[in-house]
Amino acid sequence: xxxxxxxxxxxxxxxxxxxxxxxxxxxxxxxxxxxxxxxxxxxxxxxxxxxxxxxxxxxxxxxxxxxxxxxxxxxxxxxxxxxxxxxxxxxxxxxxxxxxxxxxxxxxxxxxxxxxxxxxxxxx
Numbered sequence: 001x002x003x004x005x006x007x008x009x010x011x012x013x014x015x016x017x018x019x020x021x022x023x024x025x026x027x028x029x030x031x032x033x034x035x036x037x038x039x040x041x042x043x044x045x046x047x048x049x050x051x052x053x054x055x056x057x058x059x060x061x062x063x064x065x066x067x068x069x070x071x072x073x074x075x076x077x078x079x080x081x082x083x084x085x086x087x088x089x090x091x092x093x094x095x096x097x098x099x100x101x102x103x104x105x106x107x108x109x110x111x112x113x114x115x116x117x118x119x120x121x122x123x124x
Contacts, residue, residue: 002098011106012047015092016116017083022047024081025074029066030058032073050107074112079119 012018026043030036038058046054055066095102106113 002100004100006101006103007095008103008105010048011104011108011113011116015085015088015104017085018116019044019047020083021074021078021081024077025070026054026058028073029055029070032069033062033065034059048107051109071109071112075115078112078115082116082119 009015012022023040023043027038030038030043046057051070052063052067055070056063058066092102104113108116
């Protein structure tokens with residue numbers, strides 16, 4: 001018997017381990033565009049908000065440049081830095097077997113989502 005008929009998961013940091021990729025992408029953009037190095041807690045602080053909003057926190061006048069730099073580097077490094085969480089595949093299979101509808105919520109752009117789903121991350 002199903003406890004829930006539908007389940008919605010966040011993508012980043014829940015279904016797939018993208019946090020190291022996101023932090024590294026932020027770091028690259030900030031260093032490349034602004035010539036600065038920010039601590040991880042600052043780079044992580046906006047995760048979950050739309051990317052352009054995160055970039056505006058680093059520098060409102062250079063947000064678009066930061067965004068563009070982030071996306072190019074992020075897409076080029078997704079395959080190398082994307083990770084998986086133990087147990088997620090099993091949970092999704094069990095929900096499917098039980099007949100639950102599963103949804104994914106994210107502030108990522110569609111092309112970044114498609115890229116993440118097209119890559120088979122290494123076990124780990």
